[in-house]
Amino acid sequence: MKATGGDAGATAKGLPPLVEPVAELSPDERALYSRHLLLGAIGDEGQRRLRAASVFVVGAGGLGAPVLLYLAAAGVGKITIVDDDDVDLGNLHRQVIHSVSSVGMAKVESARERLAGLAPGVHVDTVKARLDALNIMDLLDGHDLVIDGSDNFATRYLVSDACEIAGIPLIWGTIDRFRAQLAVFWSRPPAPAEAVSLRDLYPSPPPPGTVPSCAEAGVIGALPGTVGSMMAMEAVKLITGAGRPLLGRLVLMDLLESTNRTVTIRPDPSREPVTELPDGGDGGPACEVVDPELAAVPTVTATDLAAELDAAPATDPGTESSTTAGAGSRGPVAPVLVDVRTAGERSIAQIDPSVWVPLDTVAEDAADPTGVLGRSAARGPLVIYCKAGTRSARAAATLTAAGFAGVRSLEGGIEAWTRDVDPSLPGY
Incomplete structure (x- = not known):
């Protein structure tokens, strides 16, 4: 893990906006997003950038639920959701985009129905599939940024590697019981920001079975809500150029102890850049670790x-x-x-x-x-x-x-x- 205490000066003044704005907002949009328009860091131009943005969200579960709700509510123009799972009763204490009536339904369809009721002007595409080395690059094409809310290491490394190859910024988060981590990775950020990826922080996935999943260890329902909301905020900052995103920084939080710490992530000069995805062979995740x-x-x-x-x-x-x-x-x-x-x-x-x-x-x-x-x-x-x-x-x-x-x-x-x-x- 390449992380140190201190401050990442390269991003101290923020980054330029990621997306060019649409020409104008409709009267209904100006009424809907009036609270954003009052904010100096967002305003009319920032809202028009949000309207022009296209975001790829991996997972419609614990982290994906608040991410999707707040992206749509913020007026992001296009959202693509990829998830291969169906809604289960045990999901609902944390996956608040779904409801009892959607149990048994594909998560992507349940999420699309909820977003249609929340923000009918947002275009939502759904992909009910498992990401792998054969499909991910085509699916990412045309998107401005990626938010990874997946729940397994194989998918996280696959998404990170694909974003590194494509040069797309990645908002990354993980949750575990009462603790969480959050960061932004980008292989080709604008100067003078340093390129940093998941493999600079954690060079490889842990061996299978050494880190329990949420399904094995449990997770407090409010934790993905907290982290997912922060991930959505990072997307807003990148799209509009507001504030200072978490590029090159890692947030470590513990809701049980009410602690929050930020450390700097440094690029690993000895690491070979990812230039291609290994062939998954049977269509499974390319980064699946086999012991x-x-x-x-x-x-x-x-x-x-x-x-x-x-x-x-x-x-x-x-x-x-x-x-x-x-x-x-x-x-x-x-x-x-x-x-x-x-x-x-x-x-x-x-x-x-x-x-x-x-x-x-x-x-x-x-x-x-x-x-x-x-x-x-x-x-x-x-x-x-x-x-x-x-x-x-x-x-x-x-x-x-x-x-x-x-x-x-x-x-x-x-x-x-x-x-x-x-x-x-x-x-x-």
């Missing part, structure tokens, strides 16, 4: 695991005795399920019966022959599960390295189990 150790972990599907459990006598993994293990046992041995998710996740849904060993305690427990994992392995083969399969694969690799034999990871995690075996379990 060879995790790829080698044996897996079992939810339906196959259910069949194994049905074929073996029931065993309570929380007991010291078993009717299926031991030298005198006959028939198949029931797998022992090990849940490596957080306590919060387990309180929402769990596969019964299973033992609980949080991921960050797996290595310590595995080193203790009398630990939960050692006792469980004596009763039957271990099958590790998490939400989607990444953390369980990491835990399985750790156990295999520690000498445990026959450890498997549940492919697709409890999400696959809920989808294919027990739909009564609540999703999250």
Whole structure:
């Protein structure tokens, strides 16, 4: 991470406006945006620049919801929304652009309907698709700036690399529980501003499973509202030339502690500029990180695991005795399920019966022959599960390295189990 304390003097006086203004506002627009027209930093000309702008928004979820609402309400002329997901009930505490009536609807369509009611003069294009190395450059064409509200590292790095190649400014934000980060990246800013990208700050994505997603760790609903509003403000500043954007600066905030800190991002002189996107091959994100150790972990599907459990006598993994293990046992041995998710996740849904060993305690427990994992392995083969399969694969690799034999990871995690075996379990 290339960040330092202090001030980025190159952007101290702001940047020139990103967009040329339209010729004039209609009487209705002047009434609608009258509060903007009163602001010296925006005024009539700034509002006309907003009306001329075209913004590409990645994601219509937690960050995308406030971004889209405030961009449309600000009078941005054209907004393109890309998202491949559908609205779920668990989205609504933070994804405030959607409603109960839109559950099951594509997020891009739900967002378009909401924006049509909020700002009918704004042109909204929607793309229900997953961004990849094959489609992103064409989709970005014709847009003035990009706002990334995605929720995974593969997409964030793909978007950043594409913006670096295209020379389009990128407004970037991430959220985690009560904390957030926010910055502006631009590979070809006007002089004297320095070019800076996501890879100058974080050169590469973290290994899979090492950083929990919001779906795994949770997030307070007000956090994406706060950060998304700030991202929309950065767009307004870039488009109109008002104020000083966050180019070359990183904002770190913690809403639980009510702290806010800004540090400078310096370009990494040793970094090779991104000039092309790696081929995603199967159409997946070009920056998807594949850990060879995790790829080698044996897996079992939810339906196959259910069949194994049905074929073996029931065993309570929380007991010291078993009717299926031991030298005198006959028939198949029931797998022992090990849940490596957080306590919060387990309180929402769990596969019964299973033992609980949080991921960050797996290595310590595995080193203790009398630990939960050692006792469980004596009763039957271990099958590790998490939400989607990444953390369980990491835990399985750790156990295999520690000498445990026959450890498997549940492919697709409890999400696959809920989808294919027990739909009564609540999703999250």
